[in-house]
Amino acid sequence: MKLFISCVLVILQSTVVSGQISCYSCNSGWNLCPDTGITATTLASTTSCPSQRCYVRQDKDGFTYRGCADEFGLTSLPTSGCLSGPFSDSVVQWCFCSTSLCNSVAFTALGGTGTIATGTIGYAQTSPGQHILGGTLQPGITSLSLCLTTCTASTTCLALDYNSADNSCWFHTSTTACSTLVTKASCTNYRKSLCSTTVATTSFAQTSPGQHIIGGALQSGITTLALCQSTCLATTTCQALDFNTADNSCWFHTSTTACNTLVAKASCTNYRRSTCTATTTASFAQTSTGQHILGGTFQSGITTLALCQSTCLASATCQALDFNSADNSCWFHTSTTSCNTLVTKASCTNYRKSTCTTTTTTGSFVLTSSGRHILGGTLQSGITTLALCQSTCLATTTCQALDFNSADNSCWFHTSTTACNTLVAKVSCTNYRRLTCTTTTTAVPTGYISQTTGSHIAGGTLQSGITTLATCLATCLAQPTCQAVDFNFANPSCWFHSSTTACSSLITKASCTNYRRVTCTAAVPIVSTTFSCYSCNSGWNVCADTGITSVSLAGTTACPSQRCYVRRDKDGLTYRGCADEFGLTNVATSGCVAGPFSDSVVQWCFCSTSLCNNVAFTALGGTSTAVATISATTSVTSCVSSCTGLADGFYQSCVSCTQFVGCSGGAISTQNCPAGLVWDNSLKVCTTVSSTCTLTSRLNYWK
Numbered sequence: 001m002k003l004f005i006s007c008v009l010v011i012l013q014s015t016v017v018s019g020q021i022s023c024y025s026c027n028s029g030w031n032l033c034p035d036t037g038i039t040a041t042t043l044a045s046t047t048s049c050p051s052q053r054c055y056v057r058q059d060k061d062g063f064t065y066r067g068c069a070d071e072f073g074l075t076s077l078p079t080s081g082c083l084s085g086p087f088s089d090s091v092v093q094w095c096f097c098s099t100s101l102c103n104s105v106a107f108t109a110l111g112g113t114g115t116i117a118t119g120t121i122g123y124a125q126t127s128p129g130q131h132i133l134g135g136t137l138q139p140g141i142t143s144l145s146l147c148l149t150t151c152t153a154s155t156t157c158l159a160l161d162y163n164s165a166d167n168s169c170w171f172h173t174s175t176t177a178c179s180t181l182v183t184k185a186s187c188t189n190y191r192k193s194l195c196s197t198t199v200a201t202t203s204f205a206q207t208s209p210g211q212h213i214i215g216g217a218l219q220s221g222i223t224t225l226a227l228c229q230s231t232c233l234a235t236t237t238c239q240a241l242d243f244n245t246a247d248n249s250c251w252f253h254t255s256t257t258a259c260n261t262l263v264a265k266a267s268c269t270n271y272r273r274s275t276c277t278a279t280t281t282a283s284f285a286q287t288s289t290g291q292h293i294l295g296g297t298f299q300s301g302i303t304t305l306a307l308c309q310s311t312c313l314a315s316a317t318c319q320a321l322d323f324n325s326a327d328n329s330c331w332f333h334t335s336t337t338s339c340n341t342l343v344t345k346a347s348c349t350n351y352r353k354s355t356c357t358t359t360t361t362t363g364s365f366v367l368t369s370s371g372r373h374i375l376g377g378t379l380q381s382g383i384t385t386l387a388l389c390q391s392t393c394l395a396t397t398t399c400q401a402l403d404f405n406s407a408d409n410s411c412w413f414h415t416s417t418t419a420c421n422t423l424v425a426k427v428s429c430t431n432y433r434r435l436t437c438t439t440t441t442t443a444v445p446t447g448y449i450s451q452t453t454g455s456h457i458a459g460g461t462l463q464s465g466i467t468t469l470a471t472c473l474a475t476c477l478a479q480p481t482c483q484a485v486d487f488n489f490a491n492p493s494c495w496f497h498s499s500t501t502a503c504s505s506l507i508t509k510a511s512c513t514n515y516r517r518v519t520c521t522a523a524v525p526i527v528s529t530t531f532s533c534y535s536c537n538s539g540w541n542v543c544a545d546t547g548i549t550s551v552s553l554a555g556t557t558a559c560p561s562q563r564c565y566v567r568r569d570k571d572g573l574t575y576r577g578c579a580d581e582f583g584l585t586n587v588a589t590s591g592c593v594a595g596p597f598s599d600s601v602v603q604w605c606f607c608s609t610s611l612c613n614n615v616a617f618t619a620l621g622g623t624s625t626a627v628a629t630i631s632a633t634t635s636v637t638s639c640v641s642s643c644t645g646l647a648d649g650f651y652q653s654c655v656s657c658t659q660f661v662g663c664s665g666g667a668i669s670t671q672n673c674p675a676g677l678v679w680d681n682s683l684k685v686c687t688t689v690s691s692t693c694t695l696t697s698r699l700n701y702w703k
Contacts, residue, residue, distance in 0.1 A: 222250040228243050
């Protein structure tokens with residue numbers, strides 16, 4: 001059974017009527033005392049009731065209780081009807097009647113509704129969603145029931161506010177009890193007596209989400225909307241407020257600014273206490289995404305679009321703005337520049353307050369040439385981004401083309417004099433033309449007969465102090481001994497070649513371009529470094545005996561000799577890799593041979609195209625028995641010391657594995673492989689491992 005907790009309520013002078021009545025005293029936990037009413041009147045408990053006030057009370061636990069009001073000191077209340085009042089830790093509804101045993105009926109029969117009644121025991125006025133500013137916080141009181149009973153027992157407490165959001169209790173004396181009620185959703189105000197002149201609760205006549213007014217006064221210490229609103233409503237000089245949810249700041253407006261222009265700001269809401277006769281929301285007439293106007297004034301300290309827009313809208317001189325989302329910068333334009341040409345800039349958006357009657361169409365480029373530039377451009381100091389280079393050129397009438405060099409972030413302008421000149425290869429450059437040239441060619445520079453982009457020759461001589469292609473090419477032309485040049489756009493650097501190296505092998509290097517002044521007698525090979533083999537064994541799911549099942553997951557390895565293998569070992573596993581791992585660089589490039597591995601002789605099958613060893617062992621000719629044996633000696637092609645009777649081409653030098661000779665019309669020329677590489681006479685290239693020459697025995701090997 002629920003324990004009854006006696007609460008002290010207001011005890012006014014009561015008049016005890018002569019004679020007394022009885023009331024039923026029980027609760028619906030008993031079968032004889034159900035919610036619907038007493039069913040066995042002769043068995044239910046009763047109690048005498050001098051005040052002649054029986055009650056039926058419905059608690060939050062769902063039980064219905066019956067008894068005499070005197071038990072709780074409620075001797076001065078009306079003898080009929082329902083009121084709300086505290087009980088235990090809640091506020092419940094009490095319904096009364098005044099004849100003997102009248103509380104035998106159902107709770108609803110006496111007017112009970114199950115919800116809190118309009119009136120409250122001991123309080124003449126209850127105002128949900130309202131409170132009074134200036135109350136005194138009651139420490140330690142954290143329930144409405146205790147708040148009500150404590151105030152009831154206090155002669156100085158004439159009103160209270162209970163805040164359900166934080167379970168706080170605030171008392172009011174005669175000084176504030178009849179002050180203005182202010183809206184606050186989580187509060188309820190209770191007054192012990194009606195105020196003779198209660199000021200009507202004030203409110204806001206106009207609410208504008210996403211808007212604010214420039215020029216408000218920041219209210220220090222106010223960080224909630226509820227407190228911002230209630231404080232403004234209680235302040236006669238506050239005629240409007242802005243609350244910013246981004247930083248929980250509160251701004252008050254007096255009559256001076258309350259009806260000023262509303263400005264867009266997504267995190268703000270404006271509240272006005274009265275309707276302004278003529279209110280306008282400032283806005284922009286034209287928005288141009290990915291565009292800006294040159295010549296704006298940088299606004300220091302403004303780093304958000306909302307602040308940039310609102311500040312411009314509040315400024316009479318600001319007629320347009322650019323906001324750059326890349327660096328969160330804000331730029332204002334007066335009437336002098338606001339209608340100037342819009343220029344492309346992806347990170348910018350332009351906002352104009354009014355539509356320009358004649359807005360110049362944004363310029364653009366009609367031709368883009370990657371890896372190319374034009375000689376003779378003018379360096380634009382201080383421009384280090386492509387976007388700024390493009391926008392500045394488009395805004396400059398004399399700029400008809402530009403080159404942007406990503407290697408050093410430099411910008412070069414061309415007027416009509418050079419804009420249609422020959423495009424020259426330069427890996428780090430891109431050329432942009434604003435006009436269509438009738439005859440545009442990407443030509444080999446004057447004085448040179450060949451140009452190979454993405455390649456260079458090893459062994460060149462660095463030309464100190466030369467850092468531009470134009471100077472590199474011109475200086476070489478002025479020196480008879482210079483037969484070829486390499487220009488490296490990455491560092492940038494210039495390298496000269498004499499006749500000794502000018503026709504040596506071209507080697508891939510993305511940042512370089514080779515220019516030759518002479519015709520090489522035979523096509524010089526470019527070193528191949530991209531040959532690979534799968535490297536795994538059938539112990540992996542992706543590397544099964546039947547072949548590679550997942551080419552994207554299987555391991556690979558570079559293979560300079562261009563000999564991939566598939567090997568079947570005595571453990572039954574199939575192995576794949578490059579022959580170079582075991583020094584088998586001079587075996588046949590196809591077919592199968594027997595050879596030693598660990599403590600047994602196994603079968604090796606070879607193939608000679610990149611990643612060719614992805615197939616089954618048997619697909620390369622593998623059987624259960626070897627068909628040949630790897631020989632201890634290998635037949636090799638002879639070296640060449642004379643070109644007499646030989647066809648034009650390249651051959652192994654008899655001097656060193658690092659050299660090869662070129663034959664042209666019977667004439668011989670010796671050339672060096674790049675550092676770290678040796679000549680492979682079968683592949684006809686310089687590579688890391690040669691199948692036809694070994695460095696350790698290069699002289700005797702070729703005898």
